[in-house]
Amino acid sequence: MNIFFLPVIITIKIMMMKLFQITFVVFIFCQSILADDQAPIVDTKNGKIRGYTTTLQYNDVKLFVYEGIPYGKPPVGERRFLPSEPIDKWDGIYNAHGYRNACMHSMLIVPDNEIPETKHQSEDCLFLSVYRPAKKTDEKLPVMYWIHGGGFETGTIFSIAYDPSYLAGVGNVIVVAVNYRLAAFGFLYADDEDAPGNAGLYDQLLGLKWTRDNIEQFGGDPDQITIFGESAGSMSVSSHLLSPLTKGLFKRAIMQSGTVNSWMGSNSKTESLKKTKMLANALHCSTDDVKQMLKCMRNASAEAIVESNKYGRNVGLVLTPVHDSEYIPKNPIEAVKNGEFHREIELLFGVNRNEGTVFAAAIFPKLLSPTIKNPQFTRMHAQTLIELLFGIFKISDPKAVAEFYLKNVSDSDVDGLRGAVGAAFGDYHLTCPSIFFGETFAKHSDSNNVFGYHLVHKPSMSGLLECVGYMGVCHADDLVFLFGFPIELRGTVYSEEDYYLSLDMINAWSNFARYGQPGKFAGMEWQPTLPTKSSNSSARVLQIDVRGKQQMIDNHFVPVCENFWRQRIFV
Structure with missing residues (x-):
């Protein structure tokens, strides 16, 4: 991973914060949280939990929320860098109400007391939250297990940016959102049993096991779990699809804008160990002996590691999942x-039209x-x-990349030229790896329940405040619709078209979690991505647009992904 990627993550995170500063006042005005109205006490395998009730603006739908439930022992001291362990049982009733700690992440993102998310970071951060409709039902509700994004460097479930209340309430599903370790704490690898790498993925796995073991007590169906995530969360989802450790823990998966088979998605052991030693050097820990190096790094304060990781960004220190592990x-x-993944899983995958523009603009803002x-x-x-860019990404023919993306752009089309830089970045890192994953998964899948999408409608206000003008339908714009912002802010910030698209997306995602098929999207049948098992065609996807404009499209990604990128990144 490289110097250029981290400033992008940081910039995007800051841009998200700017957006939610603007919308927060309106959001809180509309959403009434009945703090004194307690949710039923739930008796889990670890102990009893008390939540609270919240009422949505939409049809006065009520939810029971159990916020900040500990699922793993604090990964501190000797447990730093190790796979997480289940939390011990507790006595009494745990009060699951209010934000808990975010996991340690970039210190360049300093809370300013205006951002509606937790202000506290700590290594003691292994919490999850459960959102379920309050309406009584005999049905065991399907469960959606949310893994947030942030480049494996930032993010937390304790943020308005990832509030799944509308998905749970409108979709009539239970949503579980998981905190997991980030950066060095979550993805440091030392080729040693004391730092085997992928601690953040092990956290997600532990939270998933907790969900399987306890969700029935919340009214959920442990046999109907869908894991879903966006960006690095989607890369995590694809990692779980490849991992033998997750076999049997979930039935369905949704990947939104990211996959493990990409430059951003994972690293080799050699590259990961190189980065670990770079961090050790920044901490003034000798790298001559791995055991002593790790002892030194465990003795360092969390703040020192964060500071050193920031220093390491200048030389390309970005820690991600490690493969061949x-x-x-x-x-x-x-x-x-080779089809070496959980073929029995049903999959929904997709991308946004302009995945790369915010990244490119963050790298070259001037x-x-x-x-x-x-x-x-x-x-x-x-x-x-x-x-x-593509010299840095070690593509053998960066000049050919430039020629491909600029060949049909007029010299006078300034926005087209700037958009071409973003398109090259996004297609390489996010769009084409996701399409290759989905197509190949469909060809090997035990069922035909593999569905693709391409979001082409831009919300009235993007998920990233600075995504305006030529930048198009940006990375993370899907979350605006999925988490119901146009429903909550209908007629104030978002249009009627946004409102109905948000409802349609929530219904499709929750239908997929319930039935393994998204069903009709605004009246149009969402067809599988490959018409037959023997099909050699490119992915058939639903072009998600406003009502009346959505359509199934065939071979849309062939010119770029199949004809140009496959030979370069998927051989």
């Missing part, structure tokens, strides 16, 4: 191509920011930026 046994590209007035941006600028 216990958790991800093979190189993901080879595993996917050239690509959409707020620049009368930008002086030429074909030579675009070509230089693309060749620079």
Whole structure:
């Protein structure tokens, strides 16, 4: 991983915070939380839990929320860098009400007491939250297990950005959201039993086991669990699909804009160990002996590790999942191509139309920011930026990448030229790896319940505040609809088209969690991504748009993904 990726994550996180600063006042005004109205006490295998009731603006739907339930022992001291262990039983009643700690993440993102998310970071952060409709039912509700994104560096479930209340309430499902360790705490690898790597994935696994063992007490069906995530969360979902450790723990999966078989999604052991030693050097820990190196790193304060990890960004220190490991046994590209994944799982996968524009603009803001007035941006600028990026990504022919993305763009089309830089970035990192994963999964799947989507409608306000103008339908815009912001803010921030698309997406995602098929999307039947097992066609996907404009499209990704990128990144 590289210097350029982390500033992107940080910039995007900050942009998300700006958005939610604006919407928070409206959101809280609309959403009434009845703090004094307690939810029923639930008796789990670890002990009793008391939650609270919240009422949504939409049809006065009520939810029971159990917030910040501990599922793992604090991974501190000797447990730092190790796979997580189940939490011990407790006496009395645990009060699951209110934000808990975020996991340690980038200190460049400093809470300013205006952001509606937890202000506290700690290594003691292994919590999850459960959201369920309060309406009585004899049905065991399907369960959706949410894994947040943030580049494996940032993010927390204790944030308005990832509030799944509308998904649970409108979709009539139970949503479980999990905190997991990030950055060095979650993904440091030392080729040693004391730091085997993938601690963050082991956290997600432990939370998933907790869900399987306890969700029935909340009214959920442990045999109807769907794991879903976006960006790094989606990369995590795909990792679980490849891992032998997750066999039998979930029935369905939803991948939104990211996969493990990508430059961002995972690293080799060699590259991961190199990064660990870079971090050790920044902490003034000798790397001559691994055991002594790890002892030194465990003795360092959490704050010192975060500070050193920030320093390491300048030389490309971004820690991600490691493959050829216990958790991800093979190189993901080879595993996917060979069908070495949980073939019995039903899958929904997809991407947004302009995945890369926010990343490119965050890397080169002085050239690509959409707020620049009368930008002086030429074909030579675009070509230089693309060749620079793909030289860094170690693509053998960066000049060919630039020529491909610029061949149909007029010299006078400044936004088209800037958009081409973003398109190259997004197709390489997110779009094409996701399409390759979904297509190949469908070809090997035991069922035909594999469905793809392509989101092409831009919300009135993006999930990233600075996603405006030429930037299009940006990375994370799907979450605006899935988490119901246009429903909560109907007529104030979001249009009627946004409102209905949000309802349609929530219904499709919850239908998939319930039946293994998303069913009709605004009246249109969502067809499987491959019409037959023997099909050699590219992914058939639903083009998600406003009502009346959505359509099934065939071979949309062939010119870019199949004809250009496959030979470069999926061979």
